[in-house]
Amino acid sequence: SGSGRALIGLGLMLISLELLDQGTAPLREAPQMSAFLGMLDAAWPVALIFAAGIAAVCSSSLAAVLLVLSLDVPAALAVVLVLGANIGGAIPPVLVTQRAGVAARRLTVGNLIVRGAGCLAVLPFAGSAAEALAPLHVTGLAVEAHLAFNLAVAAVIWPFAGGLSRIVALMLPDEAPSEDPSPRWLDDAALETPPLALAGASRQALAIGDDVARMLEQTRLAFRKNDLAPLAEVTKLEDRVDLRQQQVKTYLSRLGRDADEDDRRRSITILDYVINLEHVGDIIEKGLAAGVRKKVGLGLRFSDAGYQELDAMFLMTEETLGIAQTIFMTRDRNLARQMMEQKVEIRNFERQSAQRHLIRLREGHSQSRETSSLHLDFLRDLKRINAHLGAVAHPILDEEGLLTESRLRGG
Known part of the structure; x- marks a missing residue:
């Protein structure tokens, strides 16, 4: 049933999180990683691009978010990396649908536009966002930031969905036979x-x-x-x-x-x-x-x-x-x-x-x-x-x- 599949998926996600935590332990403990993360904390745009690249290579924003969750990074940097993961996760669908119908391409391009615009809008306020999410700390800041970002983007873009669809239709017009x-x-x-x-x-x-x-x-x-x-x-x-x-x-x-x-x-x-x-x-x-x-x-x-x-x-x-x-x-x-x-x-x-x-x-x-x-x-x-x-x-x-x-x- 659908409930059973959902529970299986949740279990697999928890197992993957544990395996990821174990697999990245040597990397997290390396002094080079600490230095690298310190450099990223001083250059948020670079951190955003770095996380986007990881998510794009993994073809999954969630995988990148789980990786961020396993790292010991400052709260603001964690939010920046989660934003990058959201952009990167939207890139593979655009590439995969290049040969698909125009409706599929409009959907993936629209998703990339929405996520990209949302990430760029939130990036300057990553520190404030981290402070606002600090009291939650139920599953980890990275997961909570990921969930909060997607809920906020959905709420903001909802009233403008019609206008966005028209813009994307102009970018990708109907194909003549x-x-x-x-x-x-x-x-x-x-x-x-x-x-x-x-x-x-x-x-x-x-x-x-x-x-x-x-x-x-x-x-x-x-x-x-x-x-x-x-x-x-x-x-x-x-x-x-x-x-x-x-x-x-x-x-x-x-x-x-x-x-x-x-x-x-x-x-x-x-x-x-x-x-x-x-x-x-x-x-x-x-x-x-x-x-x-x-x-x-x-x-x-x-x-x-x-x-x-x-x-x-x-x-x-x-x-x-x-x-x-x-x-x-x-x-x-x-x-x-x-x-x-x-x-x-x-x-x-x-x-x-x-x-x-x-x-x-x-x-x-x-x-x-x-x-x-x-x-x-x-x-x-x-x-x-x-x-x-x-x-x-x-x-x-x-x-x-x-x-x-x-x-x-x-x-």
Whole structure:
């Protein structure tokens, strides 16, 4: 059972302490050791590094603490050595998890940061800490200092755990999946059979659309949480969208001579769609993501009404992208009409949000004044994205005779 294992572990620890005490007796009694410990007592930073090295080599802070417990050293020096042991014990996990997933590496790096910061903060007050712990003396100063230090660090860092996790996430961003430079759906062998080649190019275009959707989703997440970490993936996906778009264009330019007029028309539709997706990716990376970086970097906050309007615009844009993907795949006439109607709705929403923002400015809202240009930039970029996505409906409605030069016919 768990209790039995705990008791066995406690017994083994006590045995190891006794063996350590016996094994280090000649070392402790050597005059050279007394001189060395005297030098360490006069140089606490060196003592800290020395203890950290021992703990790192032993891959255990507890082993180093037990060694300190067996030494006859001044109380303040014992506390310093225990602090060093805590730093050193956090180093091996960082080294061991270098090839592990990002979540494991964040955990070990965060632990090292917390312990390192705690040790450096306590080091100047080691003497005072030793005096405060002196009345306890139940198991030995080294063990008590080790326990007190870890309890204090846990209590202090608890309220700041969220901020620390964000800092570590910035240091170690999420890893993008390994990317195969060759496009998945563009088969050179299918080029002599245009329907097969166009089917592959269409599937690749949908994959590009999925990447753009992920970019938009991560940008909105960064906007909502005031957190730059999701934007690391946006930059990587933008590079992939650019590459895939160029690959589709090159692939379709090599379409076989057997392609008829319908095949060529479909090829142009695919090209138009991937080009529009590439433009959307550029707007997300160079417009929206840049705006979020500015918002976070300058510590800007939107008014509640302004934030709700922009978040609603983000949601409408995500919905538009989903509709665009479906229209491209199915060429559904009703969805194409819905797309054009939503385009008008988004244009009206953008205009009304801009007007409401100007009203808030006139009423003297400080948050609206600070974020004025950013608010309007977000609206403009989201409107441009919707315009590019809405273009997927034009060929379908045009074929049905439902478009004039610039408007959807009634009916």
